[in-house]
Amino acid sequence: MSSRDPDNLLDHDYDGIKEFDNPLPKWWLWLFYGAIIWSAIYVPWAHLGGHLPGAEYEAEVKEAEALHPRKEPGAGFDLAAAAVDQGRIAKGKATFDKLCMPCHGPQGGGLVGPNLTDNHWIHGGKMENIVKTITDGVPEKGMISWKSQLSPDDIVSAAAFIKSLKGTNPANPKAPEGQPEE
Ligand code: HEC
Incomplete structure (x- = not known):
């Protein structure tokens, strides 16, 4: 290293190893100072300003939920009117005969699934309960969720048909399950 200024040689001697007092390169120093200045801005912004990744994710989820609110099954339908609408009941019967x-x-008297003609309900016998059971299902008990196969409109019709079964006397009815309702 003959180009080095021998005056810059430090006094220390580390077991024969000598050290020059070279200044750090300017570009390196500015990078270092820049990082310090940047951290003074970034740390308060991120930690105090609520810009950590977790907080930003939650804010985005909230925004998306505000744009696309979760709908309760049956929302937007007049369920009371649907329950007595003969057109819907006929449509619901077609769905029932095919899928349920x-x-x-055959008459809703129950086989693997419960009797749908009595006044006992495991998940509630009001229109909104029935619509919800059909939409979300009870997968752990063998009743699948139908929302991927049936439109919300078809589900309301199926529920109307089930409502219309109350008090009918199917052959070989299954014993009541769940709680009695009115
Ligand atoms: C693979 C069998 C299976 C099919 C197909 C099926 N269900 Fe079910 N369903 C069940 C079982 C089992 C239960 C009882 C769930 C429980 O015990 O919680 C049930 C429960 C229900 C209930 C709730 C009854 C209550 O007492 O609360 C309704 C309503 C219902 N089903 C409607 C339907 C409709 C409508 C269809 C057709 C679109 C359908 N199910 C098709 C097996 C089935």
Whole structure:
């Protein structure tokens, strides 16, 4: 290292190793100072200003939920009117005969699934309860969620048909399950 200024040689001697007193390169120093200045801005902004990744994620989820609110099953339908609408009941019967009969019996008297004609309900017998049970299902008990196969409108119709079964006397009815309602 003949180009080094011998005057810059420090006094120390580390077991024969000598050290020059070279200044750090300017670009390196400015990077270092820049990082310090940046941290003084960034740390309060991120930690005090609520810009940590977790907080930003939660804010975005909130924003998305405000744009697309979660809808309760049956929201937007007049369920009381639907329950007595003969057109809907007929449509619901067609769905029932195709998809629900294997488990709930040809007349809704129950097979694998419970009797839908009595006044006992496991998940509630009001229109909104029935719509919710059909929409979300009870997968752990063998009643699947139908929302991927049936439109909300079809589900309301199916519920109207089930409502209309109350008090009918199917052959070989399954014993009541759940709680009695009115
Ligand atoms: C694979 C069998 C199966 C099919 C198919 C099926 N269900 Fe079910 N369903 C069940 C079982 C089992 C239960 C009882 C769930 C429990 O014990 O919580 C049930 C429960 C229900 C209940 C709630 C009854 C109560 O007492 O609260 C309704 C309503 C219902 N089903 C409607 C339907 C409709 C409508 C369809 C067709 C679109 C359908 N199910 C198709 C098996 C089925």
